[in-house]
Amino acid sequence: MSRQGNIQKILPSLRDILGDRLSVAQAVREHHGTSLTHLAPALPEAVAFVNTTEEVSRLVKLCHEADVPVIAFGTGTSLEGHFLALEGGLCIDLSGMNRIVSIHAEDLDATVEAGVTREELNHALRDQGLFFPIDPGANASLGGMTSTRASGTNAVRYGTMRDNVRALTAVMADGQIIRTSSRAKKSAAGYDLNALLTGAEGTLGIITEITLRLYGIPEAMSAAVCHFDNLESAVKTVVETIQVGIPVARIELVDPLQMELINDYAKLDYAAKPTLFLEFHGSTQSVQEQAELFGDIAAGHGSSNFRWATRTEDRNKLWKARHDAFYAVQARYPGKDFWATDVCVPISRLTECVLDTYRDIEETGIIAPLVGHVGDGNFHLTLVFDKQDPEDVKMIESFNDRLVERALRLEGTSTGEHGVGIGKKKFMPLEHGPALDYMQAIKRAFDPKNILNPGKIVDLEDE
Amino acid sequence: MSRQGNIQKILPSLRDILGDRLSVAQAVREHHGTSLTHLAPALPEAVAFVNTTEEVSRLVKLCHEADVPVIAFGTGTSLEGHFLALEGGLCIDLSGMNRIVSIHAEDLDATVEAGVTREELNHALRDQGLFFPIDPGANASLGGMTSTRASGTNAVRYGTMRDNVRALTAVMADGQIIRTSSRAKKSAAGYDLNALLTGAEGTLGIITEITLRLYGIPEAMSAAVCHFDNLESAVKTVVETIQVGIPVARIELVDPLQMELINDYAKLDYAAKPTLFLEFHGSTQSVQEQAELFGDIAAGHGSSNFRWATRTEDRNKLWKARHDAFYAVQARYPGKDFWATDVCVPISRLTECVLDTYRDIEETGIIAPLVGHVGDGNFHLTLVFDKQDPEDVKMIESFNDRLVERALRLEGTSTGEHGVGIGKKKFMPLEHGPALDYMQAIKRAFDPKNILNPGKIVDLEDE
Structure with a gap:
């Protein structure tokens, strides 16, 4: 160009x-x-x-x-x-900007440079009894996670990056350095530039430092895996769990195909059935209460045998297997191409959205293992295809179009956590309607020459 | 003009x-x-x-x-x-726009017109076992609360309006109607217009409808009042409570003068000493655990006798008294003028900020009862004065300047929840530095003719 x-x-x-x-x-x-x-x-x-x-x-x-x-x-x-x-x-x-600038244990916050990864931060926090919960699959940098408004398996309990960024340092389009917000827990002093730069994908400014909210490591943590006879029962268990207000820390759905790939990749022997991965955080007493309440709901939907993990190493192994889901797909289909997509809907529409999508997968005949942060109404598909084959590309593209349109029709969003980038940009007019004009207006005001990550989220020419 | x-x-x-x-x-x-x-x-x-x-x-x-x-x-x-x-x-x-548009109990959200007040919403939610926690002192409208990014006594547990607005309908400067976000719990689809309009005080658009996050009414709720011999012990109790991670739903500080005014106004007989008002939410077991843990901390700081309220009507009476704090000041000083101000600092700096402010009140010799959402590091003063007396005005103004400068020096903000309006506008350059230019840029992009609530938050001419 x-x-x-x-x-x-x-x-x-x-x-x-x-x-x-x-x-x-x-x-x-x-x-x-x-x-x-x-x-x-x-x-x-x-x-x-x-x-x-x-x-x-x-x-x-x-x-x-x-x-x-x-x-x-x-x-x-x-x-x-x-x-x-x-x-x-x-x-x-x-x-290279990977310094942890400060940790204020008493204020439950840490300031890090943008290149620090989530695992590096958690490593530094461990002896203080603190942790940072947001965990996209990859060991991503906190700057990147802020820029894409990342979430992950813990978001159902701890929120997304939107909820956990307290302040930012950013370099703006003309080189100006700004600091948004302070270390105060809340503020009503002006426009929320913090939230505006979080999720802006580097199109409004380059984030170089972030002050993040931290959490105390819970007294007790317990993880479990349980299987269901069909996808519907698994999803309904999730919906009911959220609706009765059990404060699950994690509740993840994995479909049979993805379970099979995880087993292969991580040398595990889980049943290749619709499966929930769960975790409960709290006092010893509360974790037990939560697990019992959940057990009753799952049993009501036909799930019987649970596999529990309370020791740290067993829990880590379980979640490592879940986090490696995308890599497990890549490993099984060498030479193939991978289209990772995600949508998010209100939890009351989740059963409908997942089942309709599943039907679409079967009818289209594509390979599309499903995993999801279903407690948030958010799920992912890895679409396996061959980008050299125009028919295959067309089929996958139209499948993805139908997926997004379905999510929007069900009052949801085209992306729960992966972000817009290039892949979801074409859906922005449908999702936002006239609100998109105001996104363009912000971009134009902050970066009139369009030098910051051009071609992402919005274009400057009128649509 | x-x-x-x-x-x-x-x-x-x-x-x-x-x-x-x-x-x-x-x-x-x-x-x-x-x-x-x-x-x-x-x-x-x-x-x-x-x-x-x-x-x-x-x-x-x-x-x-x-x-x-x-x-x-x-x-x-x-x-x-x-x-x-x-x-x-x-x-x-x-x-007059006071219709509750929809309540989705299963998704824990409700959509309301901007004129619905927080009490009206809670009244409508009660039989569904749900509530909306954000509670500024007044029975404010939810549109106004969104526009000022309000919070209140429950924010320590449930966050502020920033954390509880899921989507908005707004009328923009040229009359364009936009809808920001969807009913999905999270989204990574573009700039966060939701957060941008929340707290914009009607300067970027007029909010006409809001989709709010709801919460299940906890199984058990218990409130308490406890007194301390001095302000320092009360504040230190709060700081320790937050730091050990007790999930208090409310933890409010009231100083001796404000206690006296509350007693008079509400015909109560609390001790006129530094006092904490508290509330715990959770399962019966968890509320008991929290109360015991808190009791130990308070005892360590010399507080002995607690007054507990578990019945709904007793709790309501207790919180009504706290919410009426500002009216109690007005009632005691008829003919006087009232300057309500608030600041917010990191909790680790709260003791220093409150004690320095208290010293300043004593040295200046002004009447300034103090209440605070101290679990968030946020406190309020009602400055009582006579606006016809230029000396008095000057004294109060310079006191308020010192208060804000102190909060900013301690890594805090000029306003935790009251907003900028006219009163805090002059502090914006000091608080935001070059970031203020980007607030101006947004205002200019959204409302180039400056017709929306002109003179608030930022001016359009360069500073």
Whole structure:
């Protein structure tokens, strides 16, 4: 596109700032322009490995003057092509900004640089009896998780990134550094820039530091796996659990095909049936109460044998198996392409949405293992296909269209947690209607030259 | 100011739409242009009593074309002058939009028109075993509460309006009607317009309908009042309670002077000492556990005798007394003026902030009863003074400046829940630094003619 090449005239200045932390090597550019999924690679023209917010600010200033696109990069684990450099430009790799700036145990908050991963943060918190619950499948960076408004298995109890970001430092399109909010637990002082930058996918500013809310590690934690004879019984168990108000920490649905893949990948021997993975947090007494209440509901829907895990290592093994679901699909179908999609609906519409989708999978005859954060009404499919086969691509595309339209018709959203990126962008007009004009207005106001991750979420031309 | 009078040429068109629901009567204008606090009245030129979102849209379109300011009005209980019509214009009174549109018990959400008050909603929810927890002192409208990002005594457990608004309908500056978000529990689909309009004080759009998150009424609820010998012990008890993770539903500090006023106003006989009002929610077992844990902490700080209330009517009486704190101050000092202010700091800085403020009150010699949602690090003062006395005004103003500067120095915010309005506007540059430019950019993008509640939060001219 027209801005490819603009970077040439600022390369010497970029190199002055970064030295050998600026790379134009093909392998590096490929790594930063290729996603885990089926989306076509789109390479940045150079990659900057940055160390500080001030450095990011200097780079963005140069790019702003020279009309060079700037794309923020964390761990490269996003699923909708968020970091693909559609117009080339400079990729800013924040993985070197991996310092934990401060931990205030007494205020239950920590401030981290954007490159710190969720596992690194939890490692640092462990001896203080604290944890950070948000857990997308990958060991993603907290900057990336903030930018995509990530959630994960714990969101049903602890919320998403939206609920757990207390303050941010960001570099704006002209290089200006801003700090949104404070360490106070709440504020009514002006527009919520915090929430606006969370989930903006690097299109409004580059997040370099985040103050996150923390939680005390519960006195007791207990995980369980239970199987059902059919998907409907499993989903109805979830809906009932949420409706009676059992404060489950995790409640995850895995379908028979995905169970089979998990068993293979992680060398486990679970039944290849519709399955729920659960976890309860609380006092010893409360965890027992919750488990008993849940057991009654599950039994009412025909689930009998539970496999419990209370020891930390057994729980970790169980959740590792669940988190590796996407990798398990990749391992089983070498040479295939993978389209990861997710939608989210009100819990009262979940049974209908899952069953209709399941029917669609069967009728279309595609391979599409299902997992879901079903306590939030959110589920994922990994669509396995061959992107060289135009018929296959067409079939998968129209399946995904029907999935999103179904979710929207059931008062839901086109993406519960993966974000818009490239993959969900075409659904934005249908989902938001005239509200999309105001998203465009914000983008135009914050980044009139459209240098920040161009081509994602909204375009600047009128639609 | 320059836009006073612009309304004249559209009055006939407004009357065509509204008939006798348009008023230019002096008494009506005074009611809609006079706040509960010391701030000088500023009257709208006309008041529209609206019935539907479409009607609001038609009115705003007319005002937009004729450059007439538009101010949304709920119950008129805000404390920082949010609805004062600084440039005249049309006040849109939404109290007639008081329909509960839908209650989805199974999804724990309800959709209400903006004029529904929090008590009306809770009344409608009661037989379904549900409640909506956010409770500013006044029986405010849910539209007003959303617009000021209100919170209250339950926020320590249930969050603020920010955490409990799932979707919105709003009329934008040119009359466009938008719907933000869906009924899904979470979404990663684009910029968070929901959060942006929540707390925008009617400066970005007029909220006409809100989808709110609901909660099941807990199996057990127990409230208590306990007294301390000094303020420090009370605050330290709160800090320790939060830090050990007791999930208190409410934990409120009231100082000796405010206790005395509450006793007088509500005909009660509590000790006029530093006091905590508390409430625990959960299963019967869990409420007992929480109360015992709290009791140990309080005892460690010298509090002995607790007064418990478990019956609904006793709990209601207790919380009514707490909610009436501001009215109790007004009742004791007839003829005086009242400046209600609030700040919020990280809980680890709360003891320092409250004690320094208390010292300042003593040294300045002012009357300033203190109450606080101290579990959130948030506290309020009602400054009693005489606005006809320039010395008094100067003293109160500089006291308030010191209070806000102290909170900001301690990593807090100028307002935890009252909002910016007029009263806190001058602190925005100090609090937000360059981030304020981006708030201005949003305002300019959404409302370039600055007709929506002009003069609040940010001005459009560069600062």
